[in-house]
Amino acid sequence: MADTALIKWGKRFNQAYNYGSEITLDSHQVTFSSPMMPVGTTIKAWHSKGSYGEDRVAPLLPLLKPGKTYEVIFFIQENPKNQFRVDIDFRDQFGQITATQYFEGLHFTFQYPHNAAHYSINLNNIKHETLVFYDILLIEKAEENSVRVERGEELTFIKFQASSEKFQLLIHSSDRESIMVSDSTANLLLFVSRETNFQTVLSAIIDKLETQGGHIEIKTGADVAKFSIEFQSLTEILQTYFPDRKIETDIKNTTDILTEYEIQMLLLALQKQKGK
Template sequence: MTRQLLKKIEWQDVRSGSTYLYGSLLRIEEDGQAILDNERMAPGKPLANFLSRTNYQGNRFSPILPILEAGQTYDVVANLETIPENRYYIQIDFFNRQNETIQSKIFRVGEERFVCPEDTFSYQLTVRSAGCSRLTYRNVTLYHVTQEASEEISLPSASYQKENLPEELDFIRDLIHLEQ
C-alpha cells in the first residue's frame, strides 16, 4: 500500500461556529500550532471544525478540506496533544447532496483508516474534547491510500498468418504484424 499526501490541515484562523471560544484562550503560534486552553470545557464539545464545502458568498471563507472520492481509502493522522493525555477524538461526518448525514465516523487518538462512503457530496472533520483542559493542535493530515498491484497482468499475444487474418481486421491490416 502506498500513501499520497492530500492535505495537511492547519488551524489558521478563527471563524464563527468553527472554534469553541466560550471561556477559552486561543493562541495561534508563529510555527502554525494552535493552543486552546479552557479549564471548564465539557466533554464532547467541538473544539475545531473544518469543512469541505462552504457558502463563500454568505461566510467569506473557502473550504479547507480536499474533495474525497467515494469508495476510496484514506488515512487520517492527528498530530495533537491534550492535557490530560489523549483526551480528544476526531469525528468525520459525510453528507449527500441534500446535506443529510449519510455516515459518521469517530476516531480515537493517532492514525485511522476509512473508506469514503458512496453518495458523498461533502464532509466535515471535527476535533472534539474528551475531557481535556488544553489542546495543542499542530495539524491533521489526510492521505489517499492506494493498493499496489501484486502481479503484472500479461495479455496473450496474438499473431496471425497472412492467410487466416479475420475479415474484421482488414481495415487495420497494415498495422498488424503478420507472420510470414
C-alpha cells in the same frame, strides 16, 4: 505518490468552540484551552464545503474520491491530561448527514462513501488541560503503495513507494491554511515553512538523499518561489555536495542564487554542525 493534504487550524473562529476559550494562533501551532467545556463538545470542525457569503474563505478540507480509503493523522502535542475523540460526518448534496464514523485515536483510516457529496472532520473534547495543535495530514491509501511519515518541529517528510527511474523530491510550502498535493511520480514529499531555518532543511534533505544513487529530480510548489535565496540555490548546493549525481530541478529563478563561495561556506558550516 498518493493524493496528500496538509490542513492547518485555520482562522475561522466560528468553526471552533469560543465560549470562554483561550485560543492563541502562532505561525506553526495553535494553543487552545477551555477545560470547563462539556464532554463530547466539538473543539474544532473542518469542512470540505463552505459558504463564501458566510465564511468569506474557501473550505479547508479537500474533495475526496468515492470509495477510496484515506489515512488521517492529527499532529497534536502529547499531554497525558488530554483526551479527544474524532468523528467524520458525511453529507448529501442537501447538507443532510447520511453517515457518521467515530474514532477514539488521532491516527485512523476511513473509506469515503460513494453517496457523500461533502464531509466534515470534528475534533471533540473528552477532557483536556491545554491543546497544542500543529496540523492534520490526510493521505489517500493504495494497496500497492507504502507511506511513511516523519515529522520534525518545522518540517514534514512523507516517503512513498513510487515506481520511477528517478528519485523525485517534491517540496511544498506549509504556510497555507490548506494544501492538496497530487503527483504520481514523487518518492519523497516535503512540507516546509519559509520561516524554517534553511540549514535545518538542507541537513534533513541531504540525510534523505545520502542513500539515493543516480538521478535526482527536485520539483517545487508555486509558493516556494517566495522562499529565501538559499532555497532558490538548493539545486546548486546539492550538486556541489553530490558531485557524482545528476540533479535536475524546476526552480526557474536564475538570478537570486548563492555564489560558489557562499555555497562552500554554507556546506562547511553544515559539516561542522554534523561533526564531520
